[in-house]
C-alpha cells in the first residue's frame with residue numbers, strides 16, 4: 001500500500017515535471033495489470049505508443065530490479081519465465097521512454113507501477129479434464145480428474161498444477177440428475193472423487209474445478225469444466241434424430257427439388273428449341289422453292 005502510494009506520488013511528480021519541461025515527453029503507461037492463467041503471466045498496459053517506447057522493470061519485493069521487454073512498442077510483456085519463484089511476490093514498473101532520436105531533458109523517465117503479484121496465490125486455474133467411471137454397483141461412480149498443465153517447464157516438460165500445489169490442491173465435483181436443477185457437491189484431495197448413493201439407472205451430469213485451500217477466497221476456485229453426463233442417456237428415437245439430421249435431410253430434399261426444376265426447365269427449352277429449328281428449316285425450304 002505504502003509503495004503503491006509512493007509510486008503514485010512519483011508518477012504525479014513526473015507528470016508535473018513533464019508538464020513544465022515540454023510537450024515532447026512520453027506519457028506514463030495506464031491500467032498496468034497482471035494477466036495470469038495456469039502460470040502463464042503477462043503484464044499488460046495502455047495506450048499503444050506513438051513516437052515513444054516502453055520497457056519493463058520487475059523484481060521480487062525489495063530486491064534489485066531487472067529489465068525485460070526493453071524498448072518494446074507493444075502493450076504487453078510476457079514474464080512467465082522471469083517469475084521463477086512461484087511463491088514470491090513481485091512488483092513491476094512500465095517505463096515510457098522517448099525514441100533515441102528525441103531530445104529530452106528527463107532526469108527520471110515517467111513510469112507506472114503494477115499491483116503486487118504472487119503467481120502461486122493469484123494465477124487463474126483452468127478447467128480440468130475428467131472421466132466418469134461407473135462401478136459394478138451402479139449406485140457409485142468415480143470421477144477421475146486429470147491435473148491441468150501449466151506454462152512452467154521443468155527439464156523441457158510442462159509441470160502440472162499438482163506438482164506445484166501438492167496437497168494444497170483439491171478437486172470439487174458438482175453433480176445433478178440429468179435434466180434437474182438440484183446440485184450436489186463433493187470434493188477430495190486426490191484426483192479420484194467417489195460419489196455414492198446415486199439412483200440406479202439414472203444419468204448424472206458432472207462438472208469439476210480445482211480448488212486451492214490456502215488462497216484468499218476470491219482466488220480459491222478454478223474454472224468449472226463443461227458438464228459430462230454418465231451413463232449417456234439412452235435416447236428415444238425422436239431424441240436421437242437430432243436437429244442436425246433433420247436440417248441435413250431438409251437441405252438434401254431442397255437440393256433434389258431444385259435439381260428437378262432445373263431439369264424440367266432445360267427439357268422444355270430444348271423441346272422449344274428443336275421446334276424452332278424445324279420451323280426455320282421448313283421456312284428455309286420454302287425460300288429455295290420460291
Ligand SMILES: *[C@@H]1O[C@H](CO)[C@@H](O)[C@H](O)[C@H]1NC(C)=O
Nearest residue numbers: 023024025050051098102103
Ligand atoms: C510525439 O507525438 C505527439 C503527438 O502524437 C507530439 O505532440 C509530440 O511532440 C511527439 N514527440 C516527439 C518526441 O516527437
Ligand SMILES: *[C@@H]1O[C@H](CO)[C@@H](O)[C@H](O)[C@H]1NC(C)=O
Nearest residue numbers: 187188189190192193194195
Ligand atoms: C478421497 O481420496 C482418498 C485417497 O485416494 C480415498 O481413500 C477416499 O475414499 C476419497 N474420498 C472421496 C469422497 O472421494
